[in-house]
Structures are given as structure tokens and as C-alpha cells.
Amino acid sequence: MSISVRRLHPTQPAYSLTADVQNFLQCGLQYRYARTSRLPWSDSPQLWFGRFVCDCLQVAEQQVRHGLQPQPPWDPDRISQLCSMVTTRLQAEQIVCRSRSRQQAGLQCVTVAINELGPLLFPLIDAAQVPVSGSRWFPTIASTAATEDHQPSHFVLTGTVPALLRVTAMDRTAAACPLRQELLSHRIELAEGQTILVDFKSAHRPDLHRGSRRAATAGSDADQWRALVLSWLLAQQTALPAAAVVVYLHELSPSAAALRRLRQAQQVRTAHVLLPHPDSPDAALLHEFRDGHKPPQLSRNFRLQRAFRVIPVTPAALQTALQTADHAAQRIQTCRNQEAHSGRILSAWERNSHSPAACNACRARTWCPDFRGR
Numbered sequence: 001m002s003i004s005v006r007r008l009h010p011t012q013p014a015y016s017l018t019a020d021v022q023n024f025l026q027c028g029l030q031y032r033y034a035r036t037s038r039l040p041w042s043d044s045p046q047l048w049f050g051r052f053v054c055d056c057l058q059v060a061e062q063q064v065r066h067g068l069q070p071q072p073p074w075d076p077d078r079i080s081q082l083c084s085m086v087t088t089r090l091q092a093e094q095i096v097c098r099s100r101s102r103q104q105a106g107l108q109c110v111t112v113a114i115n116e117l118g119p120l121l122f123p124l125i126d127a128a129q130v131p132v133s134g135s136r137w138f139p140t141i142a143s144t145a146a147t148e149d150h151q152p153s154h155f156v157l158t159g160t161v162p163a164l165l166r167v168t169a170m171d172r173t174a175a176a177c178p179l180r181q182e183l184l185s186h187r188i189e190l191a192e193g194q195t196i197l198v199d200f201k202s203a204h205r206p207d208l209h210r211g212s213r214r215a216a217t218a219g220s221d222a223d224q225w226r227a228l229v230l231s232w233l234l235a236q237q238t239a240l241p242a243a244a245v246v247v248y249l250h251e252l253s254p255s256a257a258a259l260r261r262l263r264q265a266q267q268v269r270t271a272h273v274l275l276p277h278p279d280s281p282d283a284a285l286l287h288e289f290r291d292g293h294k295p296p297q298l299s300r301n302f303r304l305q306r307a308f309r310v311i312p313v314t315p316a317a318l319q320t321a322l323q324t325a326d327h328a329a330q331r332i333q334t335c336r337n338q339e340a341h342s343g344r345i346l347s348a349w350e351r352n353s354h355s356p357a358a359c360n361a362c363r364a365r366t367w368c369p370d371f372r373g374r
């Protein structure tokens, strides 16, 4: 008597939205070295700034939620202690900043984020750092040598929702809440029990870069795409959020360069840039701002208005965002198969970075064929 042997089920590959899909979309080869070979991502000050600001805000929120610290505003000593702790953590991951001016800008950004955004947002946060996941089918693509393998039919996509706001909590401060006003300006009326997904970015609002070479290469809608995919992942566990909000933390303490770009946009009334009302004191301050002078202090309301970017979560937008994620996962799988077949890394992985800044900071640039001549 022969006993049949149960067939082995192929294991589903799992991709992290940030660590896999997003990084692959920036450059496949850089992703391969950093993720699989554990080569450090880059040594750019931008990487340090982004991690430092977002991690400080996250730790501050955690400490307030667990009753270890009072609600902000905090005094400089308290903020300095928090910054030292986060700096030590980042050093352990080999993420260091050697630029003193960048460190100063980071401290300034963290101080304003905790003291101006914290009192507004911390009481509204219902949950933070929520792990989410969902299963997706690989999209059908034309047959290639790689796809003729026994590929899994679907994959698991994972992510982390930085913060989730619930409407019942928002109602307490609804009248004065600039975030609520921003949602209403997008005609998003919140019903009882609905949630708002919040994602934090340490950068300026991307409208200042739209149309520039940097935006074209970095993908100016990457933030919108990420927020939408996180919304879908959240919906696999609870309910779809009423909206997603990306918070651009650098808008709370804008750099002199960003203010110059804002002034320029105001002079020519650039349509896609969020500008102050022409008759407002903020417009007058920008108009009077001269190169080499101290940057003007714009009003808190206008800075918050620029910091909050509301992204409506609609079925059409979700579908487009998910298609991008599915195709990126398929491309990662294809590159992996090609490497397994050929035993070569350079020819197997896509070198899809179009950003000279990203290439300059890339650890693989010394042997990457595409770096030459840049």
C-alpha cells in the first residue's frame, strides 16, 4: 500500500510597506543591498533628520499616553532629555548626524512639534503604532523566465499606522481644532465612531517642490500613496478610516529656504501651493522677508494649515494605490527569482533611482554601474 504525501504549500512572501515596497520603489538595487545584505541605507543627514524628528514625537506621545510625562508644552530640559535618548538609540543603529546645523534644525523642529502640535494632537490619539497587515494577489504579468517558476499566487503586505484618531475624542475640542477645520474644508464630515489615520513626515509640504526636478524624481505623491495603502491595511482589521492626514512636521518651523520658495510662490500666485490669504499678516511678513534677514515667524494657524494635508479615502484612489503596491511586490519577486537563476546581483535587480541626491548618499554607489558620471 502506498501512502500519498501531502504536497508542500508554497510559503507566502511577506513585504513590509515601508522597508520593502517603498524602499524598492526608490531603488531596487539599493534595497537589495540594504535589506538582504544589511548594508546601512545611507549616511545622509536627511535620513538622520527624518528618523530623529519622527522618533522624538513618537516617544513623547508614548510617554504622555502612559502618564510618564505631562501634556505638552514642555520646558527645554525635558525636550533635551528626550532628544538625547533618541540620539543614543539612533547611534546604536549607526544613524548619526555630523552636521551641527542639521542637529540644531532637528532640535528646533522637535521642540515646535511637541509644544505646538502635541497639545492639539496627543489628546485625540486613540491608538499609536498600530500593526496592520493584509493579503494581496500578485498581479498577472506577461510570462518571463522568472515568472515561469512556481511562484506564490499572493503575498502578505504589512505596515504600521503611526496614529489613529477617533471622532468621539475629537468632538471635545472640535470647535477650536485646526485639524477638524481642515477636514471640513475637504467636505469630510465625521460621524460617531469613525477614525482618522495620521502619518507623520519630517519634511516640508511637497507642494513647494511640485514640478521641480526633485519632485519628479522622488515621486511627489508617494506620501498620498502610502497613506492610502495604510488605510486599506487598516480596513482589513477594523474599518476604513474616514480620511488620512499626512502631517508635515517641518512646516511647523520652516527653513529659510522653504520660506523663500513660499515667498516666490506668493509673488507669482502659484496655483498648487497653499498660500496665506493675500490680506493676512502672514502674506505681509512673507512679502517683507529679504534674503539674509531673520526668517519671519508665521502665525501658528497658517503653519498648522500647511502642516496638515488631508487625503480623502475613496474607492478609486485606494484601487490606484493598491495597484502600485501590487506591481512593486511583483517586481521584487521577479528580481529575487532572477538573482536566484543567474547568481548575479547587479544584473538581476532594477536600478530605478532617478534622484542624484539619493545616489550620492547610497552606500552601493562605489560599485553601482549607474552611478558613474553623475
Ligand code: SF4
Residues within 6 Å of the ligand: 027, 028, 029, 030, 351, 352, 353, 358, 359, 360, 362, 363, 364, 365, 368, 369, 370, 371
Ligand atoms: S547609486 Fe543610485 S542607482 Fe545605484 S544602487 Fe545606489 S541609489 Fe540605486
